[in-house]
Amino acid sequence: IGAGTGAFANAMQQKQWEVTALEPDEASRQKAFENYQLKLAMPETLYQIDDNSHDVICLWHVLEHVHDLKGYLKAFSKILKPNGRLIIAVPNYTSYDAQYYKKYWAAYDVPRHLYHFSPESIRVLLKQFDLQLVQTKPMWFDSFYVSLLSEKYKKTGVWGIIRAGIIASISNLKAFRNPERASSIIYEIKKKGL
DSSP, rough: OOOOTSSSHHHHHHHOOOOOOOOOHHHHHHHHHHHHHOOOOGGGGGGSSSSTTTTEEEEEEEEGGSOOHHHHHHHHHHHHHEEEEEEEEEEEETSSHHHGGGGOOGOOTTTOOOBOOHHHHHHHHHTTTEEEEEEEETTTTTHHHHHHHHHHTTTTTHHHHHHHHHHHHHHHHHHHHOGGGSSOOOOOOOETTT
16 A cells, blocks of 8 residues: 555565555656556555455555545455454654754654554554554664654754764664664554464
8 A cells, every 4th residue: 555656566576476555646656557567456446445355555654644534444444354454654753853842843744744653652553453563673764764854844954864873873872772662663563363
């Protein structure tokens, strides 16, 4: 979901996976076809996919953009196979870098980000759709990217680049002790009771 220009979908096909790739942006869909001969579907296709038909569903920094959050989660629960996995990566507004940058935290990205998540809000959301968190993993480099963008938004110049590295490093150290404090988190999810 959110296949962009198709690089990830193409890599999975090269590994012999059967891939269904959804992308709302027309220019990205055209690029995916030009680069990889991939025909990406519109996101609405999600609601037409057969029950229990997919082993894995991936959303890399996509869930925060979707307009029909609950509809998507309901569809994920429906189309995942019994031992399937849902992999979601999203920014974490409870991270150290989010707390440091406050309104300048780049991962708020309003109005493009319609939702903001914490590990607790993800758990609450998953329970509504019989989905269960299996594990979380920090996305270590996101703290550097987000901190650099945050400094740019603050217009801090050259010193901001140095400060971004320091803030990102502190954020990662805190996440090393508690992975749920990472700037962005990957959530591995499955259906409950399986």
